[in-house]
Amino acid sequence: MTRRLLASYLGLVLLVLLGLEIPFGLLYARAETSRLSNSIERDAGMLAELAEERIEENNTEELPELAADYGERTGARVVVVDRTGIVLTDSASITPAGTDLSAEPDIATALHNQTTVGTAPDPDTGAETRYATVPGASGNTIRGALRLSYPTDVLNGRIHDIWLTLALTSLVVMAAVTLIALALARWIIRPVHALERATTQLADGTLTNPPDADFGPPELRRLATSFTRTATSLQHLLKAQRAFAAEASHQLKTPLTALRIRLENFEPHLDPAAHDSLDEAISETERLGRMIQGLLSLARLESTATTPEAADLDAVVADRSATWAPYAAEHLVHITTAGSPAGHVWAIPGALEQILDNLLANALRVSPPGTTITLTTRRTPHRIELHVIDQGPGMSAAERQRAFDRFWRASDTHHDGTGLGLPIVDQLTRASGGHVTLEPAPATGLDAVVHLCPTDTTALAPTARGTRSYTRQNPPFTVPPKPTAAPAHARR
Incomplete structure (x- = not known):
């Protein structure tokens, strides 16, 4: 019964934890993904404005320093192209300057003055990235485009960490609940076991160890008190019954013996026709004596x-x-x-x-x-x-x-x-x-x-x-x- 109570407590707590932590984990993952996307899109827009100014002023030699500085601080990759899709700089130094990227969908879209945000494998490294490609334009004049991409393993690591934290929290909570539930279950079960032992003793004939009425829930304490009172009354009744049977059987032996002797003494003084009836009376007296002896034997067996x-x-x-x-x-x-x-x-x-x-x-x-x-x-x-x-x-x-x-x-x-x-x-x-x-x-x-x-x-x-x-x-x-x-x- 202790195991069943413990399993019910832990099952209920586990159900509550799952109902709270799974939605929280999913919400956190969605929020982190949204936050990263907004951050990438915002930073990409700011960098695109700076790059557009450099291109407009024919000061493109500052673009590599700008891209490299941002990439070192954030771990992102910055690729800047001119209005024809020719690479001006790559912070990761993977795509050489002068490479034509106008055929890539996100670059082509940006050169048409539209922003692209999404998740895709990096075209050069193949690693999964979260990117934002924005146009560098003043009004309707397109002077270039900028692609800002972050590896998604950073985001996945954050999400993994929160799930791990939630799992560890659940384990700590379950361990604490297990200790509390075990103590509570034992507190409840202990008087039940005491009642079980007392019932077994009473079934064997004598209640030697009555259940403790000072431990456990109030309902079980009252039950233990009532059981002890009932068992005590029952033992007194059984003892009185056995004592009565033994005493009555013992007291009947002497008058029965005297009755038999008197009946046998009648035989010489009775008419021969009454001898059969006398024999039957003596036989019944003997049977009654044997019955009394049997009752005495049973009473001694039960009491000794x-x-x-x-x-x-x-x-x-x-x-x-x-x-x-x-x-x-x-x-x-x-x-x-x-x-x-x-x-x-x-x-x-x-x-x-x-x-x-x-x-x-x-x-x-x-x-x-x-x-x-x-x-x-x-x-x-x-x-x-x-x-x-x-x-x-x-x-x-x-x-x-x-x-x-x-x-x-x-x-x-x-x-x-x-x-x-x-x-x-x-x-x-x-x-x-x-x-x-x-x-x-x-x-x-x-x-x-x-x-x-x-x-x-x-x-x-x-x-x-x-x-x-x-x-x-x-x-x-x-x-x-x-x-x-x-x-x-x-x-x-």
Whole structure:
């Protein structure tokens, strides 16, 4: 934007300079040409009168001195002829005395008592000259003629000098305007850049450096003040919302646990026909507990920051695959691993385990008996991909777009998921400097792809890629224990 402002200022100044200097230069050139012509014609007339007197008095021997003296003082060439066109003197000593010039147009015209003024090549030297040829006469009596000529390079030099002066003036003015415009543009752009940085910080969640409201144009200062006030209010609202979600979730855990215990204690005292309803009530209580646990995890992720560290993805995949294999076997589902070794990736502590637990829980929930869940690692030029592929019903394109929304579940879902599993996976992956996508599996089912940054590519480390910076404090979540029964993890 600074360049655009600078270009607009300079373009406007250049347009003004051209509009002023070009007409001035042309006017000066025309005035100099006219002044030289008038000067030549005036001097030629005066010299012709003096020459006519000398010719009339038969004192022609003074003519060479007269012509030579004028030529030395002015740099002009003076040629004097008698009434028949015979050269009497030439100040430049080029045309010898006695040469007949009566055939030359300007001399012939002057001998007919008419003056000729114009620009033409010198008949002897070929140089471009400005000349005036006037008759030397008394009344109608023609006693001779005089040609006075100046080289036009003198005039051209003057015109060239004025154009050069105008050009240098323009350069000085443009340089001065450039410095002034650059200072002005920076004065205007600096608060805009500050607002841009503040907006980026606010988009990342926290405004640490509010824009300076004491610099720049008044309009931008007022905008910075209004932005800071709005951002502060927004951060307070977000903080209050997160605190409420965390506090409410925490406070609900104890009564829910007590409610579940009380419901289980009812079982010996209920009619057997009511046991199904009791089981459903306990199941809903468990789902509500899992939802509260998911909300607590998301609240901790949003309010607590950690620094991504190097983690062995191959070891985590092997560990979680072995942990989930017995529970998957109870549902007649097989878990297998494939792909090439991935090595170490950037991830916040415990994130990989939590990501795999949620994705495996989702995959198991939709996998029919006799199918396979495949964990695949794949290395690309700039990323490491972790694929969790199931053979379930899959999702449509519209469902895959909404799958990361909190509490969203597909309309045909019949399981007891909470709709928080994938949002947690997405939050953990982004906090680790990567991202997660959902793709159709090659045959049927869903392919959840987690894109992570390899540690051996330092240019793509999370802090180097310009992602959100995390400062390690307390862990944002607790890694769930190895499942011995149905794992209580967040659902799709």
